[in-house]
Amino acid sequence: MLASDSELKVLTYLWKCGSCKASHISKVFEEEIGWAPNTTYTIIRRAIKKGLITRSDPGFICTPNVKQEDLQASSINELRKNLFDNSPFQLVKSLISNNDFSDEEINELYSLIDKEKRSK
Structure with a gap:
């Protein structure tokens, strides 16, 4: 399964930092990349749909689903x-x-x- 450049950014962050809340990723990407929170959440949802990331609740925890x-x-x-x-x-x-x-x-x-x- 191929990842878009944006999905790859999120995955790279998760590989480096481990599982974390989508809200944390959104905050970091807003500060470091300038993405609006909605943009980050959209990319995370697409990656989940592709099976690249797994979401767990409570807390919308994102975990990379691929090595x-x-x-x-x-x-x-x-x-x-x-x-x-x-x-x-x-x-x-x-x-x-x-x-x-x-x-x-x-x-x-x-x-x-x-x-x-x-x-x-």
Whole structure:
């Protein structure tokens, strides 16, 4: 399940801070992002409808219903399918060729590739 950018903001907050009241999220987002309280509640309700967040009462407590890693994996899979003809190689090639990596990061990438080769 993919999350919109706004839903992702709410989920990221919940992953970082843990379960909390919607009123608290609304107050924080009003101060930090400038969202009106109704905007935050609308986004939370959409995320609940999608199954990304669970609501519990009393108190309208919001809890992330998906792990960050799972959402990242499904988003990457969608990106791979839609933009890279479902090719993991083309996705990785694009990521590598369009970024400046430090020597340490390059060595870590080589290590990951070597580790993957040995596991097959």
